[in-house]
Amino acid sequence: DIQMTQSPSSLSASVGDRVTITCRASQGIRNDLGWYQQKPGKAPKRLIYAASSLQSGVPSRFSGSGSGTEFTLTISSLQSEDFATYYCLQHNNYPYTFGQGTKLEIK
Amino acid sequence: EMQLVQSGAEVKKPGESLKISCKGSGYSFRNQWIAWVRQMPGKGLEWMGIIYPDDSDTRYSPSFQGQVTISADKSISTAYLQWSSLKASDTAMYYCARTHYMDVWGKGTTVIVSS
Numbered sequence: 768d769i770q771m772t773q774s775p776s777s778l779s780a781s782v783g784d785r786v787t788i789t790c791r792a793s794q795g796i797r798n799d800l801g802w803y804q805q806k807p808g809k810a811p812k813r814l815i816y817a818a819s820s821l822q823s824g825v826p827s828r829f830s831g832s833g834s835g836t837e838f839t840l841t842i843s844s845l846q847s848e849d850f851a852t853y854y855c856l857q858h859n860n861y862p863y864t865f866g867q868g869t870k871l872e873i874k
Numbered sequence: 875e876m877q878l879v880q881s882g883a884e885v886k887k888p889g890e891s892l893k894i895s896c897k898g899s900g901y902s903f904r905n906q907w908i909a910w911v912r913q914m915p916g917k918g919l920e921w922m923g924i925i926y927p928d929d930s931d932t933r934y935s936p937s938f939q940g941q942v943t944i945s946a947d948k949s950i951s952t953a954y955l956q957w958s959s960l961k962a963s964d965t966a967m968y969y970c971a972r973t974h975y976m977d978v979w980g981k982g983t984t985v986i987v988s989s
Contacts (some may be wrong), residue, residue, distance in 0.1 A: 768936070801975055803919075810969055810979040811911075813920065822977070854919050858974040861924075862935035863909070868918040 769793050769857055773866025779874040780845055788840045788869045790855035795800055795835045799859035802840045806869075808852045808854065814853075845872075876900040878908075878980035880971050885986045890942050893956035894983045896970030903951035909976060910944060910955050911969045924974070925953060933988040960987045 770793040780786050790800065798818035803811040813822050815831035818838055828843040841847055850873050855866040881895040896908060910922040921933040927946040934944070946953040955968060965987050972978040 787933050803976070805919075809969075810981050811976075812979070813975070813977050814978065856919075856921070856976065858976075861933045862937075863921040863924075863974070865921060866918045 768862055768864035769796060769860050769864055771855055771857055772840040773869055775869060776867060777870045777872065778798045779798050779872050781874045782845050782847055786842045786845055786871065786872050788853055788855075788871075790833075790838045790840075790866045791836075792836045792857055792859075794860075796857045799832045799835045800831075800833070800856060801856045801858070802829075802850075803854045803856065804837055805854065811854065845871075876972065876978050878972060878978055880968075880980040880983045881968060883984040883986070885988070887989055888960055888962055888987055890960050891956070891958050892960055892985065893954050894954075894968060894985065895978050898951045898953070898972065901972075904948040906973050908946065908953040909952075909971045909974070910942075911971060911976075912938075913967045913969065913982075915956065915965065918983045919969075922955070922968075927951075930933075960985075962987050962989075 772791045800818045802815040805811040814825050814829050819831045830841050853869045879897045904927045907924050907926050909924040912920045922938045923944045925932045925944045925946050927948040943956045965981045969982045970980045
């Protein structure tokens with residue numbers, strides 16, 4: 768199985784901060800990676816697909832980069848509604864695997 | 875509008891069987907894979923498996939192989955996740971999502987297994 772190591776597991780930040788979350792794959796996955804946001808009691812929502820493409824309707828402060836084994840999700844200027852848990856997902860090889868999640872909290 | 879509508883919450887006893895559903899609309903259901911994801915209370919997302927409704931080609935995570943059965947009925951645009959004998963450790967939220975890229979998600983089905 769491909770392991771997705773996501774870091775940090777939690778992060779405290781303030782409105783307006785720039786935040787970066789990283790996922791590392793245990794083997795190359797090309798750009799077969801998505802980023803998801805989950806708020807408490809809600810289903811996950813896709814933010815980024817193909818590692819760097821912004822899902823329609825998602826604010827442009829979200830961006831993704833990377834290819835191969837290292838990927839990042841960046842939020843350029845945190846807004847209050849961005850405090851949530853974020854997950855990466857690799858869909859290059861079965862079984863698909865999620866990162867462990869990053870809980871983004873208000874400082 | 876593409877959407878996935880999941881069946882309602884379930885409360886079951888250990889050893890009972892269960893089948894939950896995920897109905898797609900607003901797109902060609904038979905031609906898009908449907909994945910299932912587990913989220914245990916307070917925990918992260920776990921990919922369980924995926925099915926292609928048109929021919930029922932199914933792939934499972936080794937963690938869930940033999941523990942659940944994924945199926946689909948393309949005539950009614952519905953995918954299923956079922957258990958033959960539930961355990962307390964199956965207590966979780968279960969989501970379905972469209973395609974390998976999980977672009978559209980259902981709202982989830984809560985399954986509680988308790989004696």
